[in-house]
Amino acid sequence: MTTDNLHTLAADQNEIGGHTVTLADVTSVEPDEASRQICNDRVNLTDWGFKVTSFAYPFAASTPKSEEQVAGCGYNSARGLGEITTPIDCAGCAAAETVRPADLFRTRATSEVGSKWTLADLQATVAQAEKAGGWLQLTFYDVDNSGSPRSISPALFEQFATWLAARTQQGTMAVRTVHDVIGGVAKPVVNGPVAAPAAPGTNALRNPGLETAGKYGLPQCWQVSSYGKNAVVLSTLTPGHSGAVARRLDVSEYSSGDAKLLPVLDLGACAPSVSTGHSYSLRAWYQSNAKTQFEVYYRNKLGTWTYWTASPWFAANTSYEQAIWDTPPVPAGAEAISFGLNLFSDGQLATDDYEMYDTVGAPSP
Incomplete structure (x- = not known):
């Protein structure tokens, strides 16, 4: 509407x-x-x-x-x-x-x-x-x-x-x-609490190791998102890259679109806030039998989420490899971003230990 x-x-x-x-x-x-x-x-x-x-x-x-x-x-x-x-x-x-x-x-x-x-x-x-x-x-x-x-x-x-x-x-x-x-008058508007960007050198993500369980079999603060024609299933792998668990996406019946695990598209509890004009270092450990890439969305002042950009492809790997990519400068009007490694073909993709830093002050990989 x-x-x-x-x-x-x-x-x-x-x-x-x-x-x-x-x-x-x-x-x-x-x-x-x-x-x-x-x-x-x-x-x-x-x-x-x-x-x-x-x-x-x-x-x-x-x-x-x-x-x-x-x-x-x-x-x-x-x-x-x-x-x-x-x-x-x-x-x-x-x-x-x-x-x-x-x-x-x-x-x-x-x-x-x-x-x-x-x-x-x-x-x-x-x-x-x-x-x-x-x-x-x-x-x-x-x-x-x-x-x-x-x-x-x-x-x-x-x-x-x-x-x-x-x-x-x-x-x-x-x-x-x-x-x-x-009845009653229309009262003055009240803005909700502001979710500030993470301090330099601090991982901006909640539950980055996917260890804390949330609802419906999902990690707390994370969701599965997909579009197009494909079937996707999320499962838990033990052990993970560094902790007790990792999460695996299985995509089948692929015809179009993609599927990914990414921070919940909310107003700041899970989706990390960003600063206009800043670039961010996105990192995640993965193993897969198909190509993958970071897909990135941003949220505007109204709370609307929009596709923003994607990284170059990362090759399939049978053992864990860290994917690292720096975003372009955040566009004007963007207040938060959410990102995940995706599958855009039939295949399996396990991910763990996500990180996101402002490139100014980001630690070395």
């Missing part, structure tokens, strides 16, 4: 709210990262000309701490999911949220309207809220013909909107934005 799309929605009396910069689960990242995700999203939207007072938690995940962070970023309310009864789920839950919610930073809503829902289900959910009195928040993730569990068809959405419009004419209900219900 483009900013023009957002302005079109806003011009049609829809409210634009916050949802983090990169769809981050704010309960599973470090506190400073959560604040950057929540606050900087509001900064971006405000800079684009929107009045931003409402927030929705990605994955409906919140804690008392994240509620406090949302309030601290200047929002007036935040929405959860799945705490209002519907014909689909949450039997025994309330039929509607109170018009002045007991918890402004965890307002109650239905679960996401998805492919199991019918027009009758939507109508019944509205009718029971009318009977109980209060505020009903229906949540839609996708409106398309994909048939995915989290989507409804455009035809069903149109049928419901038509029914809802007729219902409002009866005077038993009204359709309002979240801001209309919650």
Whole structure:
């Protein structure tokens, strides 16, 4: 969705709210990262000309701490999911949220309207809220013909909107934005904490030896990224180059694109911050049966990640070899980079002991 799309929605009396910069689960990242995700999203939207007072938690995940962070970023309310009864789920839950919610930073809503829902289900959910009195928040993730569990068809959405419009004419209900219900002024924006570049001579990477385990079988602070047509599997090797483990990418069914392991594309908890105009020494130990290269991405002020550049190829090696390459000067507007050795063919690539230094003050390999 483009900013023009957002302005079109806003011009049609829809409210634009916050949802983090990169769809981050704010309960599973470090506190400073959560604040950057929540606050900087509001900064971006405000800079684009929107009045931003409402927030929705990605994955409906919140804690008392994240509620406090949302309030601290200047929002007036935040929405959860799945705490209002519907014909689909949450039997025994309330039929509607109170018009002045007991918890402004965890307002109650239905679960996401998805492919199991019918027009009758939507109508019944509205009718029971009318009977109980209060505020009903229906949540839609996708409106398309994909048939995915989290989507409804455009035809069903149109049928419901038509029914809802007729219902409002009866005077038993009204359709309002979240801001209309919650009220309050748009508070000044608050920037999230700044993630500063590493000091000269310091490895800028978190978990560079891939030793600390994270979620989903990944090393903490690292992710697998791929594009094009290929199949990729990440596995753990023991021992590693210098520690207990290394990580191996296996690519098969290759037709196009590449696959790599690289620091998480976030707002600073894992992705290392950089200084404009500086060059950085990228290093990693690898063994492979195919050519590889460093592929580098950068993040701008908005939190958007973009492909930047790639190193020359490094030859296949049956024993560990250190790949070393200095980047060009970081372009204007880049605030962080992420990089990894990639596979752009069928093959295996084991990597370990990553390093990244400002070339000024970098230690000798």
